[in-house]
Structures are given as structure tokens and as C-alpha cells.
Amino acid sequence: MSTPRHAPLLIVEDDLSLQKQLKWSLDRFESVTADDVASAVLQFRRSSPAVVTMDLGLPPDRDSVSEGFRCLEKLLELDPGVKVIVLTGQNDQDNALRAIRMGAYDFLAKPVDPDVLSLTVERAYRLYELQQENRRLQMQQSSDVFSGLITRDPGMQRVCRMIEKVAPSDATVLLLGESGTGKEVLAQGLHDASRRKGRFVAINCAAIPETLLESELFGYEKGAFTGATKSTLGKIETANGGTLMLDEIGDLPMPLQAKLLRFLQERVIERVGGRQEIPIDVRVVGATHQDLQARIADGRFREDLYYRLAEIVVEIPPLRERVGDPVLLAHAFARRFATEMRRPVPTLSDDAVRALEAHRWPGNVRELQNMLKRAVIMAEDDRITALDLGLRAAPAPADDAATLDLRTVRENAERQAVITALARTDGNIVRTAELLGISRPTLYDLMSRLQVK
Secondary structure: OOOOOOOOEEEEHHHOOHHHHHHOOOOOEEEEEOOOHHHHHHOOOOOHHEEEEEEOOOOOOOOOOOOOHHHHHHHHHHHOOEEEEEEOOOOHHHHHHHHHHOOOEEEEEOOOOOHHHHHHHHHHHHHHHHHHHHHHHHHHHHOOOOOOOOOOOOOHHHHHHHHHHHOOOOOOEEEEOOOOHHHHHHHHHHOOOOOOOOEEEEEEEOOEEEHHHHHHHHHHHHHHOOOOOOOOOOOHHHOOEEEEEEHHHHHHHHHHHHHHHHHHHHHEEEEEEEOOOEEEOEEEEEEEEOOOOHHHOOOOOOOHHHHOOEEEEEEOOHHHHHOOOHHHHHHHHHHHHHOOOOOOOOOOHHHHHHHHHHOOOOOOHHHHHHHHHHHHHHHHEEEEHHHHHOOOOOOOOOOOOOOHHHHHHHHHHHHHHHHHHHHHHOOOOOHHHHOOOOOOOHHHHHHHOOOOO
């Protein structure tokens, strides 16, 4: 078996002569050694092993607690997925079973047959690798619905998970977020993850004149107005059986708000100039950058319509709050535009990365997309610089309200480090692991624990 280059075997044994024997008998595996709890934890942090062999009978501490159990507990805290094989005395089966209940992978009684030990270690490696690959595939599969949405930000990933949960239902969804944050991509993902067989239809309520918007939404009959030479389906009817996205619904005129409310209540429409009620089965997704509560207070939006639309409310974070995403998206846009223009795919210089991370993105993803298209065109060579982007690096604002809880601080720091490293390496797992100084399996576990995709 070829063992993972970045996932060594850790041998924990206080008897140095036995430690050498174990290392020799397991020489087909890359290994590191430790002789007590402190050195085992240190080696674990340094090398991120996939498999550990550990003498369960390490000398007890002054409280007569076996250091073997203490060591097992600490290693499993560092990586719950690590495979620990405990070595016990012939008459120590009770402690061996206790170790299994704590999370050990297997146990072997001393003296250990080298061939049996080698086979057990090999099986542990195989299981570890299978679990890591399964976790990676699950992470990849969960993001397939949102293939058009590129993100590793925890907040944006929570939005995706929320939409995945809502998708199988028929609940009306209201997407709130600044312009350019990806509302239509999310609405499309919601439709794709649903059971609906009809079309996904989107209409921008702010882009169509008020005099035409009613017929665009509800359709019209022949002769309904001058130029209506034939009956025409509206967007609502076109989306029958599917999903209708009403973008910038906060700009919908008041008369149409009343007609839309009736449709949402009765699930029937009448075309302009028609008298026949047409039943419609459509999932409605509203989206707006407007503060609808403020518009309700000003009398510009119906409160009853808001509550019809807001069965599920999803707030989309702006790009400036999505840790690591500006660089990640920049790589993706650079590849896309370079391919479209039949040019070599450029890389991002260090100053470009710093500038992207520091910029506040008032135009969100749309601004970034335009910036990268211009940079691909204007770049002098195969590297995009901050100058090509029209940006300059600036210090990030200090967070005066940062939490002092050490566990939260550590998790936030780890999450931000992983997301930033993934963004800087364009999602390359090997390079990301090297940049962070950890193994690939540990990186996969870290991404799973921190919910980074």
C-alpha cells in the first residue's frame, strides 16, 4: 500500500527499545515517535497523522490516572477522525474495551505480531482515506446545486444550506440583499433543488415601465389594448409548474401589489382584458435590495403583501462581509474571461490579493466581475496586479467588538486562515495544506469541522 505522503504514522511508546522495534517493523509507513502525552500532542500538531499506535499502559500520573487514556482523549480532541490502535497487556481487555468506547479504532495485545500490526495499520489507513474521500465528495455534492455561486464564506454557506432545506417545500421565499450579491443565482439554485418540473422565470420589476408591467406579469387577451393582435402569456403563466422570481419587488407599483396579493392568496390570475380565472401552480421568489419595512412605514409597500412574500426570509451578506470570497471569485472570473478571450489564464500578484481583500466592494460581485474583465484585458503579462484592477491595498478596519472567548477566537482565526488560504491557492487542496503547514486529511477534517466548503 502507498501511504499518504502528508499523513504519517505516530508511534506513542515510552519504552525506547520497543519504540525502535515498532518503528522498524512498520518501516513501510512514514512514521514519527513520542514517549509521553506532551510529546505525542506536540508531534500530532506538527505532523497531523492519519493513524496512531499507542501504548495504553503509559506510566500513570500522580493522581494514578493512566496517561494512555489521557493521551487517547487529547488526540481524539485534536482530530476525531484519526485512527488510534491501542496496544495493551494480555490481561488488560477491560481497559482495551474502554479505549474502544472512547473512540479508539482497534486494540492489540502485547507482544504484538509485526505482521498483524502492519495489516491493522494498513486497514486503518484505508478506512481513514475512504472517510476523507467520502467527506470531500459530500462537500462537493452539497455545492452542486449552487454551481453558479462561488463561495467559501461561512455566512454565505449558511444561506445555501437554508435554501437547500426550503427547496423541497412550496414556501414563498424573500431574498434580501444589496444589488450584485447573487440573488438570482440563489433563486435559480432554489428552483434546481426543488421538485418542480416547470421553468425558472425571472422578471425585474424595476426595469419595466409601469404601463407595461401588468401585461408582462399577467399576460393579455387579443384586443385588450391597441396592438394586442393575439393572446399572450405573462411571466406568471409561463412559469406555471416552476418558479417565478420577482426581482426588485420593492419597486412594484401599488396597484400591481394588490393584484399580486390576490394571486398569492387565490393562486389564480386573469389576463389583461380577460374574464376567465386561470389556476396557476408556481413557486414565487421575491428579491429586493430595498428596506421593505421602511417602505411599509412610508406607505409605499403593502404590509399584507410583505407577509405573503416573507414565509421564508433569506438575508444575503454583501461581498465585503464574505471572508476570502473576493480573491476566490477573482480567480474564477480571471479564468472565465481569459478563456473567452483566448488568452493564457493569468495569476494574481500578491499586491492584487491584498488589494482585493482590503476593498469594500460597494458594487458587490458585479463590481468585482467588471473589474476582472477589465484587468484581463489590460494586464501587461500573465499576472494581474493591483494597478490592473484599479485598486491599491489598504489596512483592514479594526474590529473593536471582537469576542474574547478563546475557543471562539481560535475557531474564527482558523476558519479565516483556511478560507483565505483556499482563496489564495484558488481552491488547490495540496497547495492550501502546504500554505497552512498541515496535511491534506487534516485540512479536510478542519474544513468539515469549521463548515468551510
